[in-house]
Amino acid sequence: MNHLWQEIRHNPILWLLALVPFVFAAKMTSPEAHTLLFLLAVLAIIPLATLLSHATESVAAKTGDAVGGLLNATLGNLTELIIALAALRLGQFTLVKASVAGAIVANTLFMLGASFLLGGLKYHIQDYNRVNARLQTSLLFLATVALIIPSAVASADYEVPSEFMQKLSVGLSVVLIIVYGLGLVFSLKSHSELFGSTEEASQEQPWPLNVALVTLAGVTVLVALVSEIFVESVQEAAVTFGMTAAFVGFIVVALVGGAAEMASAFSGARKNRLDLSVGIALGSAAQIALFVAPVLVLLSYVIGPSPMDLQFWPGAVVMVLIATMTATIVTNGGHSTWFVGVLMLMVYLILAMTLYLLPPGGQ
Amino acid sequence: MNHLWQEIRHNPILWLLALVPFVFAAKMTSPEAHTLLFLLAVLAIIPLATLLSHATESVAAKTGDAVGGLLNATLGNLTELIIALAALRLGQFTLVKASVAGAIVANTLFMLGASFLLGGLKYHIQDYNRVNARLQTSLLFLATVALIIPSAVASADYEVPSEFMQKLSVGLSVVLIIVYGLGLVFSLKSHSELFGSTEEASQEQPWPLNVALVTLAGVTVLVALVSEIFVESVQEAAVTFGMTAAFVGFIVVALVGGAAEMASAFSGARKNRLDLSVGIALGSAAQIALFVAPVLVLLSYVIGPSPMDLQFWPGAVVMVLIATMTATIVTNGGHSTWFVGVLMLMVYLILAMTLYLLPPGGQ
């Protein structure tokens, strides 16, 4: 546990861990103080997500390339998954879907755009391996197709029976998970030489395996407990802050859930290791779209009050489509400058502004 | 006719020709056995389409590059055209449109995707001339615009008079045919050097001209007769198999009509001649979109019970758009691996699955 302690000492973000007990204390003493609970939960999730991310990477580093890549690829968005599971258990499907779509958009536009901007302010032109960017944007495109189809069919004039939508959603989920698995085989096994320079090494020293595993287990439980408080308080807190439900799910939850990865992506961009930033941002977006979202649909049959489908609010589908098209157009060349980052951030700002202004009942 | 006989002996697909008389016999004796008629017609069309394709290529090979290219470009999808004409004469516009849109999607996603997968399982990375791919995807894009516009206008809140839609459809059809013709001038005449390596040679020996012409004439008549039986039985058979009308038109008819070209495209991919596969798949899709579809609209004024317009079911427009965008993104680089094929096939699978699950009345 010395490693853990040492890391906490050197990383100011982790000092926020001190807030974790206060979340539970506040929940006990004043369960109706939604705004306080919301703020405490947000601040507590950020350091926990950072620990989770580091523990996953440490386990991955110890277990060799294939298993390690697989671990990173499945647990890399553990925070997002746990938050969504908490909302799923409470039957808050709108929040689950908004947070899934919001995480795809936040990773694609905000995380990548801010990386390009931060890197571009320091370096005139930055290059990165566009093969990986293309694989990830292709995966995102496939997932976008899977999201468009149910909405496109449902928007026709006749009433779509919910039985059809559920069967279709299960089918789409299975397809997405299979493609995600084949994508891992492609990038880690059969054509790994094309993805060579991505060098997704963690910046810090990996922990010993036992420390990493204990941290992984313990922190997962903590994130699960805090997420539950977060999900319960977020809607009420939104009203206090004058934010719409759509804005909270799409923007706030997505940014909180991705805070740890953003720190890594931004730091990579400032060190001119843009392959790292692109890999984290687009890889994470693809993972949420092709792994987290379909797993949530399938798990809803087990833990949810009723099955969840893949039919999203048309506005969310349009936003995911815009994010995917932006990433496809922008990463086509494999170069980046500060202005490319500005463009992506502005697209994100437009989406966020729309959701912020959206009158209640809009989603 | 010795050539014909020799070919039949060496190509097991052609043994299915033996079923042709049985189609007509079954039609005489049991006109109500829709499922049997449907299955027999499907199995009989496949070898006939193969013969038709070989006869067209043989005539094309004998008549020199310009006329030959033109012949291939107009008769290359003769099977699809004949099937659609049979449906057009019976006034089954929904089936005509579904089979046209389905053929574009099947050629773009299934034929090209399966070629990439089959080739990629044998070769690590395959290259092809992307100039031709770009021309064909640009043509497809133009056709997609022509399909989107009527639906986009019609989806506005006010009622669009059918007179407007018919005038617009005739205008669009003329534009598409003109662009298709100019595209032939561009690729066969003015800038043919850019399309050099496409080497669209038929794999077998061409037949003598008289054999080819007689085969072309005779088989066209047979395909026309069998297609009529196929179109009459397909809807009833669909009910028996539990398939929706949308699925039959979009998937079954398209795959049956394109069987012969698929055999050529797949065989090209296995021989590392991917230019051949890309040329057949995308060239055929472009031909259907810019030549077959508009010709059907114009012919509907002559042979149909009433004029057919170019307004497609919105879901079909979305699917054609998805297919065109997938082809544009995927063929941008001019390289292919097995995973690219998987991605395209999965997009096709998503569309097929949606249509299969679609409740009746969905189209």
Next chain:
Amino acid sequence: MNHLWQEIRHNPILWLLALVPFVFAAKMTSPEAHTLLFLLAVLAIIPLATLLSHATESVAAKTGDAVGGLLNATLGNLTELIIALAALRLGQFTLVKASVAGAIVANTLFMLGASFLLGGLKYHIQDYNRVNARLQTSLLFLATVALIIPSAVASADYEVPSEFMQKLSVGLSVVLIIVYGLGLVFSLKSHSELFGSTEEASQEQPWPLNVALVTLAGVTVLVALVSEIFVESVQEAAVTFGMTAAFVGFIVVALVGGAAEMASAFSGARKNRLDLSVGIALGSAAQIALFVAPVLVLLSYVIGPSPMDLQFWPGAVVMVLIATMTATIVTNGGHSTWFVGVLMLMVYLILAMTLYLLPPGGQ
């Protein structure tokens, strides 16, 4: 004024200036002769726009690169801005929006397509600096996102309050203007070396500064007066010619407003200076989308009878999206042939034909 006189003698287009007094005379004597007024106004705006364009370039040439670039970038579409302002003052928001969307589409598809065609008929293959094309199409893409979002939200089933749409429109307008400004910093300052070969020199000798400034001031007043007559007469004249309101705003006004720039773009293409044509066409489209349109929204709070929002007719949004996608796909390679020009012109023809046939009430 000798310079001015000399130019008029050598440029036959400017001989149309003789019609300017007749416009005002006709307005006085027969204010109800809408068709005559419309035709006179169109013919008078074309030479005035040419003078305006030359005066702006002359001022820009005298004031050095940074200020000159800025001037060109803000006053380059002065004619379009003045026409739109005249319509804005009269509260004709539909005409304003149609002319803005129409100008984007006309510059992107017609001006660029005709340049490619005219150049391609003379030269086998033409190359141009695709960095600038990419910047402009990226800016157009951002503007398209800003146009899609309000319509996408408004097309949902619930009623969107106009207050929301106005707040959103102001926010979007501010974002677009900021991005436009940062784009100028990027292309003129921080990364100007990437845009080197664009050589946007005017073909003729620049005028002395005092001649240019006086011309700029005088002609601006004249354009404003003639535009008012044009806007007042255009709708009535449209009825006479059997044109729909949508066609007039989208096609006629856009082509009249852009006549001067088209002359420069086409002349550049015939001289194999395609960088000039691409710069004018796409640069002008981006300027209208990211500068003229948002300025009009903000100015509507000052000079309009009521505030104008950024919510466009869905058909117009689809057309702008099609134009942006066409430009993105086509300029990806940095090469051009006559057939690329044909494709773009045909896309424009499809849009124009649809608007021409659209029954009244369609917009």
